[in-house]
Amino acid sequence: MRKINVGIIQQSNTPDMRENLMKLAERITELAKAGAQLIVLQELHNSLYFCQTEDTNLFDLAETIPGPSTGFYGELAAKNKVVLVTSLFEKRAPGLYHNTAVVFDVDGSIAGKYRKMHIPDDPAYYEKFYFTPGDIGFEPIQTSLGKLGVLVCWDQWYPEAARLMALKGAELLIYPTAIGWENSDTPEEQSRQLNAWIISQRGHAVANGLPVISVNRIGHETDPSEMTNGINFWGNSFVAGPQGELLYEAPNDKEVCEIVVIDMERSENVRRWWPFLRDRRIDEYTSLTKRFID
Numbered sequence: 432m433r434k435i436n437v438g439i440i441q442q443s444n445t446p447d448m449r450e451n452l453m454k455l456a457e458r459i460t461e462l463a464k465a466g467a468q469l470i471v472l473q474e475l476h477n478s479l480y481f482c483q484t485e486d487t488n489l490f491d492l493a494e495t496i497p498g499p500s501t502g503f504y505g506e507l508a509a510k511n512k513v514v515l516v517t518s519l520f521e522k523r524a525p526g527l528y529h530n531t532a533v534v535f536d537v538d539g540s541i542a543g544k545y546r547k548m549h550i551p552d553d554p555a556y557y558e559k560f561y562f563t564p565g566d567i568g569f570e571p572i573q574t575s576l577g578k579l580g581v582l583v584c585w586d587q588w589y590p591e592a593a594r595l596m597a598l599k600g601a602e603l604l605i606y607p608t609a610i611g612w613e614n615s616d617t618p619e620e621q622s623r624q625l626n627a628w629i630i631s632q633r634g635h636a637v638a639n640g641l642p643v644i645s646v647n648r649i650g651h652e653t654d655p656s657e658m659t660n661g662i663n664f665w666g667n668s669f670v671a672g673p674q675g676e677l678l679y680e681a682p683n684d685k686e687v688c689e690i691v692v693i694d695m696e697r698s699e700n701v702r703r704w705w706p707f708l709r710d711r712r713i714d715e716y717t718s719l720t721k722r723f724i725d
Contacts, residue, residue: 433695435576438467438513439679440476441668441687443650448478456507458688463511467690469576471516473648473668474584474609475530478520480648480664484656485560493522501533501541509539514574516581518607520561521546530562532581532607534572543572547583548592555613555659558585569595577602577695580641584608587628587645591719593635597708602695604635608647608668614660625665625683633675640702642678642693643671649686673701 440458444451455476462470475481477500481489494500500519508515514536521531530547546565550558569592571578580601586592587606596604610628612621636643649666666683670691681687702708718724 435693435695436466436468437644437670437691437693438462438465438470439644439646439668439670439681439687439689439691440470440472441646441649441666441681441685442473442476443664443686444476444479444648444652446479451477452503456503459507459513459515460511461688462690463513465690467513469514469516469579471605471644471646472518472607473646474518474607475520476518476607476648479652480609480662482558482561483555483652483654483659483662485557486655490522490528490561493520493528495523496521496531496533496544497541498522501535504533505535505539505541508535508537512537514542514576514579516579516605516607518583523563527563528561529565530558530583531565532583534574534579534581536574542574543570545570545572545581545583547586549585549589551585555654555662569599571596571599571601580604582606584610587632587635590635590638593639593641597639597641601641602698603693604632604639604641604643606632606643606645608645609664610647611662611664614663621665625667629667629669632669633671633677636671636673637675637705638707640673640698640705640707642673642695642698643669644691645669649684673698674705 521529532545534542536542548565552559571580580596646668648664653661668681670678679691
């Protein structure tokens with residue numbers, strides 16, 4: 432049986448980027464020593480989630496790819512002989528920035544990257560101010576462990592993104608994430624939001640017969656503008672199997688450094704039992720490319 436040991440790191444961040452990086456390095460090393468082969472980090476893990484406000488000075492956080500962070504994480508991947516999924520603020524050119532996931536193979540080389548395609552613009556999530564929508568498309572990244580369908584946060588609400596990754600041969604769907612509650616939300620609304628987030632991604636696992644790995648951050652981060660009460664990132668990082676079954680679910684209030692075993696052969700069996708790809712009516716789906724159907 433082909434199995435992969437997947438390491439997930441759910442952590443809180445501080446304004447000190449070096450502190451964040453050193454904590455990640457320590458935990459990547461810890462997971463590798465415990466047998467992790469693939470390690471997934473949360474979205475924009477180097478810093479605080481800076482998109483709560485629109486501030487041109489924060490573009491200084493962005494880096495080129497390759498650049499300092501890719502050098503740092505590439506060395507960690509090579510030293511620990513792991514496939515590593517990271518999430519960086521990319522400076523592509525003057526005035527052109529992306530929210531970019533970079534995947535490193537076991538030799539430290541960049542196996543590939545994915546630029547976030549769906550960009551939100553909501554109170555405390557002003558990502559359209561910072562990020563240009565991706566233009567690489569939904570292309571799985573080939574690694575020594577297989578093809579990874581890497582998407583980022585807001586992409587997780589879109590079944591089209593998961594489907595296109597699956598149709599192009601992705602063996603896993605991976606979502607680095609930064610999502611949480613605004614403090615004024617009622618407990619009932621918080622529960623609805625969290626459950627919708629989990630259900631949507633488990634649905635992608637079921638519809639495509641693929642495991643899903645979703646890694647979120649935790650902790651409260653204040654809004655520098657004081658327009659909102661800040662964000663309580665809700666954690667709950669999880670791994671689901673190809674029938675949507677939960678293989679692991681993290682708490683919403685603790686840092687996590689965990690290994691989850693995924694049986695990669697199970698996807699083939701599930702797709703034989705539930706042949707959703709076989710029964711797709713591709714001859715009737717042309718309207719999906721329209722914004723709205725009158």
